Amino acid sequence: MAKRIDVKDLDIFYGDFKAVEGVTMSVEPRSVTAFIGPSGCGKSTVLRTLNRMHEVIPGGRVEGKVLLDDQDLYAPTVDPVAVRRTVGMVFQRPNPFPTMSIKDNVAAGLKLNGVRNAKILDEVVERSLRGANLWNEVKDRLNKPGAGLSGGQQQRLCIARAIAVEPQVLLMDEPCSALDPISTLAIEELVHALKDRFTVVIVTHNMQQAARVSDRTAFFNLKATGQPGHLVEIDDTQTIFSNPTVSATEDYISGRFG
Numbered sequence: 001m002a003k004r005i006d007v008k009d010l011d012i013f014y015g016d017f018k019a020v021e022g023v024t025m026s027v028e029p030r031s032v033t034a035f036i037g038p039s040g041c042g043k044s045t046v047l048r049t050l051n052r053m054h055e056v057i058p059g060g061r062v063e064g065k066v067l068l069d070d071q072d073l074y075a076p077t078v079d080p081v082a083v084r085r086t087v088g089m090v091f092q093r094p095n096p097f098p099t100m101s102i103k104d105n106v107a108a109g110l111k112l113n114g115v116r117n118a119k120i121l122d123e124v125v126e127r128s129l130r131g132a133n134l135w136n137e138v139k140d141r142l143n144k145p146g147a148g149l150s151g152g153q154q155q156r157l158c159i160a161r162a163i164a165v166e167p168q169v170l171l172m173d174e175p176c177s178a179l180d181p182i183s184t185l186a187i188e189e190l191v192h193a194l195k196d197r198f199t200v201v202i203v204t205h206n207m208q209q210a211a212r213v214s215d216r217t218a219f220f221n222l223k224a225t226g227q228p229g230h231l232v233e234i235d236d237t238q239t240i241f242s243n244p245t246v247s248a249t250e251d252y253i254s255g256r257f258g
Contacts, residue, residue, distance in 0.1 A: 152183025
């Protein structure tokens, strides 16, 4: 089941440097929430805190709370690896495992979790590739290297790999930035379909993309270079793009800065 995320008074650090401060927001289940804002405002950093990827970076730490259906993801008893199974991640550039076949790429997470039954693996691989709208393109070459696919296909392969382990939340960090317009459209259509099953959060620099794919939009900004990023406002996407509360949001969306 898709889950709700509640972020409360979140400060994010790289060593002594505070990168983001004071973020409080909610992400609704079975919806797409877009994070927008100028480079360096912390939107990707906030995204990485939602599945504890931020702390993989040396010196990375957070203060505050990130709740997944009322469970504090940063509680001392919570296993970060288990969090990353529940909250999947798709990165900016497609990163299929280069030595693995298409099939093995999709099944990698399942095998890591101890699934060995060939029938179950085959079923999940097909279901995940269909879910990523890739099955018909690769069903006759499942044993060929995943790295041999086009960029757009590789990104959908990475999405198939992420959803194979049945996460409740799917995070996407600028998933179309390295793709051509046709592949971008395919990913956007896929994001729209995935929200029926998952809570989706996507970081994008593309205003049109945010308007097309998201139900809610969060605008991040920073007062000056070297200052912490912060959440300016979050609301329904239509409201953010047509009648934002804060003038800086309107200035960014209209292209007056950023």
